[in-house]
Amino acid sequence: MENEEKFTELSIKGAPQIKVVPPGPMSKNILDYQTENESSVVSYSKGMPMALKSGKGATLVDEDDNVYIDMFAGAGVMALGHGHPVALKAAHEQIDNITHTLDIPTATRKKMVSVMKSILPKELTRIFFGGPTGSDAVEQALKLAKFYTGRNGVIAFEGAYHGMTGASLALTTDSSHRDGIGQLVPGVQFVPYPYVYRNPFGCPDDKVNEQAADYLERVLEDTHSGFSKPAAIILEGVQGEGGTIIPEPIFLQRVRAICDKHDIVMIVDEIQSGLGRTGKMFAFEYAGIVPDVVTISKALGGIGFPIAAIAYKEKFNKWPAGKTIGTFRGNMVAFAAGAAGLEWMLENKVAERAAELGKKAMVTLKNIEKESSIVGEVRGKGLMLAIEMVKDKKTKEPASDYAKMVRKYAHQRGVMIEVGGHHNNVARLLPPLVITEELLMKGIEIIRGVIKDIEQGKVS
Numbered sequence: 001m002e003n004e005e006k007f008t009e010l011s012i013k014g015a016p017q018i019k020v021v022p023p024g025p026m027s028k029n030i031l032d033y034q035t036e037n038e039s040s041v042v043s044y045s046k047g048m049p050m051a052l053k054s055g056k057g058a059t060l061v062d063e064d065d066n067v068y069i070d071m072f073a074g075a076g077v078m079a080l081g082h083g084h085p086v087a088l089k090a091a092h093e094q095i096d097n098i099t100h101t102l103d104i105p106t107a108t109r110k111k112m113v114s115v116m117k118s119i120l121p122k123e124l125t126r127i128f129f130g131g132p133t134g135s136d137a138v139e140q141a142l143k144l145a146k147f148y149t150g151r152n153g154v155i156a157f158e159g160a161y162h163g164m165t166g167a168s169l170a171l172t173t174d175s176s177h178r179d180g181i182g183q184l185v186p187g188v189q190f191v192p193y194p195y196v197y198r199n200p201f202g203c204p205d206d207k208v209n210e211q212a213a214d215y216l217e218r219v220l221e222d223t224h225s226g227f228s229k230p231a232a233i234i235l236e237g238v239q240g241e242g243g244t245i246i247p248e249p250i251f252l253q254r255v256r257a258i259c260d261k262h263d264i265v266m267i268v269d270e271i272q273s274g275l276g277r278t279g280k281m282f283a284f285e286y287a288g289i290v291p292d293v294v295t296i297s298k299a300l301g302g303i304g305f306p307i308a309a310i311a312y313k314e315k316f317n318k319w320p321a322g323k324t325i326g327t328f329r330g331n332m333v334a335f336a337a338g339a340a341g342l343e344w345m346l347e348n349k350v351a352e353r354a355a356e357l358g359k360k361a362m363v364t365l366k367n368i369e370k371e372s373s374i375v376g377e378v379r380g381k382g383l384m385l386a387i388e389m390v391k392d393k394k395t396k397e398p399a400s401d402y403a404k405m406v407r408k409y410a411h412q413r414g415v416m417i418e419v420g421g422h423h424n425n426v427a428r429l430l431p432p433l434v435i436t437e438e439l440l441m442k443g444i445e446i447i448r449g450v451i452k453d454i455e456q457g458k459v460s
């Protein structure tokens with residue numbers, strides 16, 4: 001890979017190094033404190049039990065000095081890796097200067113907006129920072145669409161994940177998040193996303209993307225479908241938590257055309273798939289379309305500072321000052337780190353690198369799919385990679401227990417990954433985009449070994 005030395009320096013050499021099976025005694029002490037004092041709802045530290053001490057690039061160190069290859073990147077936040085020196089320097093400089101200004105502009109904020117505009121399609125002229133989380137950005141995108149159209153409904157997709165707040169949760173399909181908490185925000189209806197491996201239509205697999213668009217078109221045009229004309233259609237550029245489901249360009253192109261035809265606001269949620277993750281700055285670029293509104297967060301704050309934004313077309317810029325407000329709309333440290341990080345990404349062609357690394361990773365992942373009786377399908381676009389675990393390749397019975405075992409034993413052997421998917425049976429790999437080829441391949445080989453051990457009943 002080009003410039004590999006520059007990227008090698010960012011991470012700890014010789015990773016992974018497991019000195020004691022996690023959680024070691026130091027980690028356990030902190031974990032026990034968490035269990036006793038924090039909410040029962042805490043989850044990541046249950047899937048990967050450890051307490052973290054430090055991070056560098058695509059590597060993390062726990063309290064017992066175990067060194068991990070990070071193939072999770074804080075759920076996709078740490079695209080630049082941990083402690084990226086350029087983003088860190090910008091943050092340090094900013095923190096001594098000014099840190100919070102609501103939406104009163106500063107030179108740092110100006111720089112952030114101008115860097116963002118340089119990576120967005122020129123049609124997306126307006127940027128709004130509405131609150132620090134991805135869920136906030138989704139809420140603001142919906143609010144904008146509803147205000148502009150005067151309509152209320154939203155169409156989202158099966159398998160979608162858009163957040164945990166009121167309206168964003170109503171757009172999120174995972175029943176484990178939705179059930180048992182009463183009435184969600186009304187007006188949301190779901191249609192199938194083109195999940196080819198679990199083809200929802202029974203048509204030939206190569207027609208699934210067209211069928212998904214046909215389905216959407218039909219419910220909008222059939223006066224007896226039970227769908228009213230919505231304010232917006234929202235979809236992820238690549239479905240992330242839903243199991244890394246990658247649509248064909250034709251699907252996004254058709255959704256774009258349907259939105260145009262019916263005067264519906266097209267919102268593409270790039271909170272996870274954006275900022276280089278899929279090998280392009282935004283996943284929708286693969287389809288050559290421009291959404292009406294794009295949501296951006298996660299990697300936007302450079303090194304994990306919370307920040308979120310929507311970018312939208314000029315014609316929507318009709319809401320009056322103060323129509324939507326919020327306290328945390330101006331985290332200067334996040335802007336400083338984020339702008340410096342984005343510039344570094346562009347200078348070092350990080351998105352292109354993610355595309356290339358992703359292709360190399362997919363060669364090995366495809367071999368794993370071929371050789372393993374419990375891997376149904378592997379998928380990947382850039383460094384958004386997934387291994388769908390099944391009980392049986394023919395029946396495709398989902399194996400959520402295997403996916404959790406992959407996470408557990410990969411962690412014990414020094415690799416951090418995530419589990420997701422419609423059936424929680426997908427091992428998801430979201431490494432920092434600065435990961436070296438060597439670490440990426442090492443991590444995948446460790447996962448391969450775990451899958452073999454599961455298949456042969458050596459671990460349970």
Ligand SMILES: Cc1ncc(COP(=O)(O)O)c(C=O)c1O
Nearest residue numbers: 133134135161162163240271272
């Ligand atoms: C596609 C997508 N949208 C929205 C969100 C919500 O972001 P946050 O957790 O920052 O609220 C996420 C989080 O994983 C996401 O992946």
